[in-house]
Amino acid sequence: MQHQRIIAVCGAGQCNAQIAALAEELGRRIVEAGATLVCGGLGGVMEAACRGAVAAGGLTIGILPGADRAAANPYVAIPIPTGMGQARNVLIVQTADVVIAVGGEYGTLSEIALARKAGRCVIGLDTWELGNDASGQPRVIPAATPAEAVALALRERS
Amino acid sequence: MQHQRIIAVCGAGQCNAQIAALAEELGRRIVEAGATLVCGGLGGVMEAACRGAVAAGGLTIGILPGADRAAANPYVAIPIPTGMGQARNVLIVQTADVVIAVGGEYGTLSEIALARKAGRCVIGLDTWELGNDASGQPRVIPAATPAEAVALALRERS
Amino acid sequence: MQHQRIIAVCGAGQCNAQIAALAEELGRRIVEAGATLVCGGLGGVMEAACRGAVAAGGLTIGILPGADRAAANPYVAIPIPTGMGQARNVLIVQTADVVIAVGGEYGTLSEIALARKAGRCVIGLDTWELGNDASGQPRVIPAATPAEAVALALRERS
Amino acid sequence: MQHQRIIAVCGAGQCNAQIAALAEELGRRIVEAGATLVCGGLGGVMEAACRGAVAAGGLTIGILPGADRAAANPYVAIPIPTGMGQARNVLIVQTADVVIAVGGEYGTLSEIALARKAGRCVIGLDTWELGNDASGQPRVIPAATPAEAVALALRERS
Numbered sequence: 001m002q003h004q005r006i007i008a009v010c011g012a013g014q015c016n017a018q019i020a021a022l023a024e025e026l027g028r029r030i031v032e033a034g035a036t037l038v039c040g041g042l043g044g045v046m047e048a049a050c051r052g053a054v055a056a057g058g059l060t061i062g063i064l065p066g067a068d069r070a071a072a073n074p075y076v077a078i079p080i081p082t083g084m085g086q087a088r089n090v091l092i093v094q095t096a097d098v099v100i101a102v103g104g105e106y107g108t109l110s111e112i113a114l115a116r117k118a119g120r121c122v123i124g125l126d127t128w129e130l131g132n133d134a135s136g137q138p139r140v141i142p143a144a145t146p147a148e149a150v151a152l153a154l155r156e157r158s
Numbered sequence: 159m160q161h162q163r164i165i166a167v168c169g170a171g172q173c174n175a176q177i178a179a180l181a182e183e184l185g186r187r188i189v190e191a192g193a194t195l196v197c198g199g200l201g202g203v204m205e206a207a208c209r210g211a212v213a214a215g216g217l218t219i220g221i222l223p224g225a226d227r228a229a230a231n232p233y234v235a236i237p238i239p240t241g242m243g244q245a246r247n248v249l250i251v252q253t254a255d256v257v258i259a260v261g262g263e264y265g266t267l268s269e270i271a272l273a274r275k276a277g278r279c280v281i282g283l284d285t286w287e288l289g290n291d292a293s294g295q296p297r298v299i300p301a302a303t304p305a306e307a308v309a310l311a312l313r314e315r316s
Numbered sequence: 317m318q319h320q321r322i323i324a325v326c327g328a329g330q331c332n333a334q335i336a337a338l339a340e341e342l343g344r345r346i347v348e349a350g351a352t353l354v355c356g357g358l359g360g361v362m363e364a365a366c367r368g369a370v371a372a373g374g375l376t377i378g379i380l381p382g383a384d385r386a387a388a389n390p391y392v393a394i395p396i397p398t399g400m401g402q403a404r405n406v407l408i409v410q411t412a413d414v415v416i417a418v419g420g421e422y423g424t425l426s427e428i429a430l431a432r433k434a435g436r437c438v439i440g441l442d443t444w445e446l447g448n449d450a451s452g453q454p455r456v457i458p459a460a461t462p463a464e465a466v467a468l469a470l471r472e473r474s
Numbered sequence: 475m476q477h478q479r480i481i482a483v484c485g486a487g488q489c490n491a492q493i494a495a496l497a498e499e500l501g502r503r504i505v506e507a508g509a510t511l512v513c514g515g516l517g518g519v520m521e522a523a524c525r526g527a528v529a530a531g532g533l534t535i536g537i538l539p540g541a542d543r544a545a546a547n548p549y550v551a552i553p554i555p556t557g558m559g560q561a562r563n564v565l566i567v568q569t570a571d572v573v574i575a576v577g578g579e580y581g582t583l584s585e586i587a588l589a590r591k592a593g594r595c596v597i598g599l600d601t602w603e604l605g606n607d608a609s610g611q612p613r614v615i616p617a618a619t620p621a622e623a624v625a626l627a628l629r630e631r632s
Binding site for chain 1: 558559560561563564565579580581583584586587588590591592602604
């Protein structure tokens, strides 16, 4: 059996309507591409992405900071209540083949850094810009739309 | 959306044929009962349980000690490569509504203890016996067969 | 520079006066033996052991389940606020050369199991009895007094 | 008893001589200021900072990614072998009152982000520049020298 392709969507637990729309479209397109969504399982970007994924009939994994699964947003099919706080960010990025970051604050920045440290490619939508690495490649690959972000994600292998 | 009911099967990464047969039947019966299987994702009891679950058409989550998903047994649909070593035992039991322990060594004992600490019921098949708690209830509820173990697990709520 | 010898004292966050007296004497004797004390940093057995260690002029490390160091008992010199809940039990036993368990409930049982899994020797004072392992050795080495527990601990190397 | 003031030094496991000199001076000045050093316990910036701290007679805590304390650099007095990989970065920053970042790659970036997420102030020496936050304050407070970095760190409370 081949493991399902898994794509992470990382972003803040609170967001405005524009970012939420991006995240919801991301979730939908990830599922339409045949992949599974993993995220931090809470609100904001995480909830919008899960809502889009579920609407498209997909599977959603929420790796929660707390120990209580009741904190998961209602679109998480498989909650993983870690009770490990921000250390759960490591699990999110390691579970994914590739990470898409949307907007976000320090938590999202930590996920970008941890993903890159773990050798995962990061696609960015309206998020932190971190310039180029020593080889001249962007540390976060910019995408202009959810469609482009998912297309870029499908090109990458963890 | 209601979270899927999740049952953990805990046991050693190496086991004899008799224990493997118990674990495989457990995996199958868990899926037939409409639940999702979570386990540590490696070999032995974990692999046998996943094999049974997949044969019955179910979903399998493997919460791995290492950071490399390639260590997952071939029947894990969703590998969570934690890179956290035995600390991942906490995640396995917290992810589950109820835990079934089969045979096992110190790793399994830690999962039983962590599950009980987290308020999860533990059903035991040929595993550690820990006597009764202060209220006179068995710390590990004994089951004689996989069928009985799953029936007992379905009675419990986390 | 040689790392300081580190001994863990594991036990419940609440305990009666008799168990607290054992733990306090353990803390004192650990320091008198030239070692550093590590524990879970909370109350009960942990606080009593730290109090004994500080009274003897020793160093105390408290690896806390929560993210707030204010939860440490007042005798912890170095609080490590993990925010990882019971997963911090893994850190306590791995930090120690040897583990002394005193009384205790499920959390202590998990520490005994995780310590043994990590190859650490466990000395027990009025705690879980787990019989002998396959080689006929006791899984938890019984001690009758704090003095004997520390003497046994000093014989072991992690 | 008051907890000792703890300052983290974060940076890469390999570094050039110039960065190492900055880190060693940081370690020395942290101890001269009466504080304890926490770091990731490995080589490069971490080892240089520990060397400086030990030379000044101070205490050094190394929170290691692996489970084997033998990986600690020789200047770590108290190794905490977490076995949790990069998740240990969360512990480093939470253990500290304030974080000083020196040079560094993605691991250091994750520590900066996790520190800020945890409400810790970050002082930067020749490290990632992340602009200003919404209130117009620098996300990483720049310092020109180790002396300035430690002076800034002493002004902050976690």
